[in-house]
Amino acid sequence: MKKVFGRPKTLKPNPYHYCPGCGHSLLHRVVAEVIEEMGAEEIAIGVPPAGCAVLAYNYFDVDMGEAAHGRGAALATGLKRVLPDHLVFTYQGDGDIAAIGTAETVHAANRGEKITCIFVNNAVYGMTGGQMAPTTLLGQTTTTSPGGRVENRDGFPLNLSEMLAITRGSAYIERTSVTSPAGIRATKKAIRKAFEIQLQGLGFTLVEVLSPCPTNLKMSPLEACKWVDTEMVNFFPLGVIKDITASEEAQDAH
Amino acid sequence: MKGTIKIDSDQCKGCGFCVEACPNDVIEIGSQRNAMGYFYAVVKKAKGKDDKGCTGCSLCAIMCPEVAIEVYREKR
Ligand SMILES: Cc1ncc(C[n+]2csc(CCOP(=O)(O)OP(=O)(O)O)c2C)c(N)n1
Ligand code: SF4
Ligand code: SF4
Ligand code: SF4
Ligand SMILES: [Mg+2]
Numbered sequence: 046m047k048k049v050f051g052r053p054k055t056l057k058p059n060p061y062h063y064c065p066g067c068g069h070s071l072l073h074r075v076v077a078e079v080i081e082e083m084g085a086e087e088i089a090i091g092v093p094p095a096g097c098a099v100l101a102y103n104y105f106d107v108d109m110g111e112a113a114h115g116r117g118a119a120l121a122t123g124l125k126r127v128l129p130d131h132l133v134f135t136y137q138g139d140g141d142i143a144a145i146g147t148a149e150t151v152h153a154a155n156r157g158e159k160i161t162c163i164f165v166n167n168a169v170y171g172m173t174g175g176q177m178a179p180t181t182l183l184g185q186t187t188t189t190s191p192g193g194r195v196e197n198r199d200g201f202p203l204n205l206s207e208m209l210a211i212t213r214g215s216a217y218i219e220r221t222s223v224t225s226p227a228g229i230r231a232t233k234k235a236i237r238k239a240f241e242i243q244l245q246g247l248g249f250t251l252v253e254v255l256s257p258c259p260t261n262l263k264m265s266p267l268e269a270c271k272w273v274d275t276e277m278v279n280f281f282p283l284g285v286i287k288d289i290t291a292s293e294e295a296q297d298a299h
Numbered sequence: 300m301k302g303t304i305k306i307d308s309d310q311c312k313g314c315g316f317c318v319e320a321c322p323n324d325v326i327e328i329g330s331q332r333n334a335m336g337y338f339y340a341v342v343k344k345a346k347g348k349d350d351k352g353c354t355g356c357s358l359c360a361i362m363c364p365e366v367a368i369e370v371y372r373e374k375r
Contacts, residue, residue: 046303046371050360061365065312065337070364226320226361259314266314 053077055086057106066266068167068256069098071223072232076136076163077105079236089132090124092117096138097171097258115146118153121160132240134161139180140170143205147179150209157214157248161239164206164251167258168277175261179203182280187261202280206253210287216248218286222255222278224270231283238288247289255281301373302355304342310367311339317359317368325353340367 052058056077063070080089086107093101095114102109112120117135125133135142142150142164153160169187170176177187177194180202184193194202210218219235222228232254239250255277257269264272285291304325306317311333317340318326329341346352355372 047374048369049302049355049372050357050368050370052366052369056366060310063364065364066314066316067364070366071362074364074366226358229361266316267319270316 053081055081055106057104059103061104062100063097064260066257066259066269068223068258069165071229072165072254072256073101073104075229075233076236079233079240080107083237083240085132088130092121092135094137094141096141098136098138098165101136115141116149117141117146118160118162119149122153122158125158125160132244134163136163137165138171139166139168140178143179143203151212154209154215154249155212159243159246160249161243162251163236164253165256166253166281167256169258169261171258171261182276206251206286209251214249215287216289217242217250220253220255220281220283220286222273222283224257224273242290300354302353303371304353304359305369306340307367308333308339310365311337312365313337313339314364316362316364320358320362322356322358323351323354326359
């Protein structure tokens, strides 16, 4: 018998601290697989966030440099400018990238920094106990929106990826999910493409990944995936949002 | 095609994603707990007459958050 699936070498054999069914766990493996398949172990530098993924450096067997909350894009900018031949990626939750880190993210995209942001959207502040995030859905109950998010009081869910696509410096932005085998394959393809576009020096790249947080949604892991697939996608539609390498026809068809 | 899987019961957190993903109903959550306290996934013992068994398709492993599943396939 031949081994056809196992742990990528770029993922250390440490057990994750994440909850059962957490999207961070799935996404870590996907990112590690892409790095391994590209043979980019020696040039990859990851930037973990404040958030549940704060300990991501315990899992990826590549160089990592922890950023202060929301400052991933700023730290990655510095790393990439000093080490332009490296593959520099941030790994950031929705609270990290779309709340406290909005300013540096928008400006990094607008400057066309040749970095990749991996944006894990689970519609809550996971680590700190499930508070409302900018990405929390209308009607969604969180610890700080106990009766559900209301637009008049709390504003609308923020579509950061679409905002970043408007900046002239962004080259590639796609939204995927990790709630099914097909979603995981699409996520892997998107991250690979983003990394390749970064290495070609074409501009800022970002992959937003819709991700289950069963603990704060107060659902079973399978229910949380279903919620992402049926509720979250209504506010955050899946697909390529911007790709400057695609032909104009392909762009229009989208 | 014939395949087989190995589940690392120490790493499993019993999320049930593999059970849901398997098209051939090969896996179930067992009745034993591991050191972390989770009921872990196991390969089902009872096999029906029409049971195709594991084909080595890897869908369970692709969905396993804990990277607890290894998949092996018969060489053709
Ligand atoms: C400057 C600063 N402010 C606030 C915090 C507290 N804090 C830690 S993580 C977090 C938000 C996490 O949410 P998200 O980025 O969505 O990550 P998740 O845990 O959901 O993956 C906050 C507010 C902090 N660590 N640093
Ligand atoms: S709180 Fe949510 S995001 Fe954090 S580890 Fe648990 S499931 Fe994952
Ligand atoms: S490899 Fe495929 S058939 Fe075998 S247990 Fe996993 S999902 Fe089921
Ligand atoms: S998917 Fe992995 S962690 Fe979840 S029940 Fe199956 S083996 Fe366990
Ligand atoms: Mg979050």
